Amino acid sequence: MLKARIIPCLDVDRGRVVKGVNFVDLVDAGDPVEQARIYDREGADELCFLDITASHEDRDTIFDVVGHTAEQCFMPLTVGGGVRTNDDIRKLLLAGADKVSINTAAVKEPEFVRRAAEKFGSQCIVVSIDAKTAAGGRFEVYTHGGRRATGIDAVDWARRMAEYGSGEILLTSMDRDGTKLGFDIPLTAAVADAVPVPVIASGGVGTLDHLVEGIVEGHASAVLAASIFHFGTYTITQAKAHMKAAGVPIRDDA
Amino acid sequence: MSVVIIDYGSGNLRSAAKAFEHAVAAAGLDLTVDVTARADDVDRASHVVLPGVGAFADCKQGLEALPGMVDALERAVVRQARPFLGICVGMQLLATTGREHGEHAGLGWIPGEVVALEPADPSLKIPHMGWNELCLKGPSHPVFEGIAAGSHAYFVHSYGYACADPAHVLATVEYGGAVTAVVGRDNMVGTQFHPEKSQATGLRLITNFLTWRP
Numbered sequence A: 001m002l003k004a005r006i007i008p009c010l011d012v013d014r015g016r017v018v019k020g021v022n023f024v025d026l027v028d029a030g031d032p033v034e035q036a037r038i039y040d041r042e043g044a045d046e047l048c049f050l051d052i053t054a055s056h057e058d059r060d061t062i063f064d065v066v067g068h069t070a071e072q073c074f075m076p077l078t079v080g081g082g083v084r085t086n087d088d089i090r091k092l093l094l095a096g097a098d099k100v101s102i103n104t105a106a107v108k109e110p111e112f113v114r115r116a117a118e119k120f121g122s123q124c125i126v127v128s129i130d131a132k133t134a135a136g137g138r139f140e141v142y143t144h145g146g147r148r149a150t151g152i153d154a155v156d157w158a159r160r161m162a163e164y165g166s167g168e169i170l171l172t173s174m175d176r177d178g179t180k181l182g183f184d185i186p187l188t189a190a191v192a193d194a195v196p197v198p199v200i201a202s203g204g205v206g207t208l209d210h211l212v213e214g215i216v217e218g219h220a221s222a223v224l225a226a227s228i229f230h231f232g233t234y235t236i237t238q239a240k241a242h243m244k245a246a247g248v249p250i251r252d253d254a
Numbered sequence B: 001m002s003v004v005i006i007d008y009g010s011g012n013l014r015s016a017a018k019a020f021e022h023a024v025a026a027a028g029l030d031l032t033v034d035v036t037a038r039a040d041d042v043d044r045a046s047h048v049v050l051p052g053v054g055a056f057a058d059c060k061q062g063l064e065a066l067p068g069m070v071d072a073l074e075r076a077v078v079r080q081a082r083p084f085l086g087i088c089v090g091m092q093l094l095a096t097t098g099r100e101h102g103e104h105a106g107l108g109w110i111p112g113e114v115v116a117l118e119p120a121d122p123s124l125k126i127p128h129m130g131w132n133e134l135c136l137k138g139p140s141h142p143v144f145e146g147i148a149a150g151s152h153a154y155f156v157h158s159y160g161y162a163c164a165d166p167a168h169v170l171a172t173v174e175y176g177g178a179v180t181a182v183v184g185r186d187n188m189v190g191t192q193f194h195p196e197k198s199q200a201t202g203l204r205l206i207t208n209f210l211t212w213r214p
Helices: A032-041 A061-072 A086-095 A104-108 A111-120 A154-163 A185-194 A208-216 A236-245 B013-027 B039-044 B056-064 B069-079 B199-211
Strands: A005-013 A047-051 A077-080 A099-102 A125-133 A139-143 A148-153 A168-173 A199-202 A222-225 B002-006 B032-036 B047-050 B084-087 B112-116 B128-133 B152-157 B159-163 B169-174 B178-185 B188-191
Touching (some): A032 A047, A061 A086, A077 A125, A086 A111, A139 A185, A148 A154, A168 A185, A208 A236, B032 B039, B159 B178
Parallel strands (some): A077 A099, A125 A168
């Protein structure tokens, strides 16, 4: 049967990991390629890089990072952050990425998602949605790292993005992100139950039980976490053992 | 001796090329890995790899747009029986017909149709995306050497290969019913999953393919 996926995410700024793990055997804790290799070795199911490089002239650093990672880690690699054009996508795929995540550019121009899916195939287009709870039990899409409200309903938006060809939805609760209080389960379940494509739950993981909740109660197909793995609170191996013990189907033969 | 990976404008060949390069180096094989769009490179190849992502018809058209490529593939794979590996849509192109957005002719090397996945359980997501367990069929094929039944491979697809002859199905996975995971006959193998993304299991299959003497 198909297994729930655990996806560690690394924030990369100018080619360096922003919040890295202090593994004892790590030669260079800021090197995303080394971090990726550790996650690979521990059996991460996929890997995600979020490029947060602000300055335009430094933006090409991500291509080297992706290229070197793809030489050493043979698992799906998603890269997000600043993906605005088909040319951005092409360059990331040529560097060795398998999927790209699109966030703000999709809100600005939804047709971009359609064009990207037609050109590269839905399998490599992930639409990333940042959402917050709004009045009346609804959820609203935000952009710019949760600072800018759009007035768009998150469930409707996810449905529309799937229709436009997004092969997957990466859903981040901006209420929960960084809180370690767990995923926003009502948000996750509302989106996962509304779209035919897989949903990756993100934002708020603080314990291994939260990972289980994302799958079991949130109906997500995958769970993404950054800090619990970055700071060495838990390893991927521990996360998988915990999920397996809780009855979540996971891959543990890697 | 060279492995050619056919570049017909379909998706990410870089990660496939890197996995093959890694497998060649790790096993100490005397092979070069060439990503090519040229039919004459196929004529010279010892192994042929046809990757592919996206829609069936787009991939077929992309392949046909390369001058002489389909003929070169017929010569190398069908007549001269050199080892061939199709990956994902590159595997689906082996079929007689693809039924994705209309009806399109495939290469027709392994009889069958490529049809939409319709899991019996409607809550299952489409695409079938992620790691699933391989169920190996029949007598073990050399490309599965060292790969245990139940090993996981990485899938992402919305259409599946319905083989006309069940003997051509070398492995399946369970996703609301049995879904074809690997097809093969004679010197041809095709994987619905992505060996280049399937960590140790995938690299093992690639190495097995490169050392296979059909």
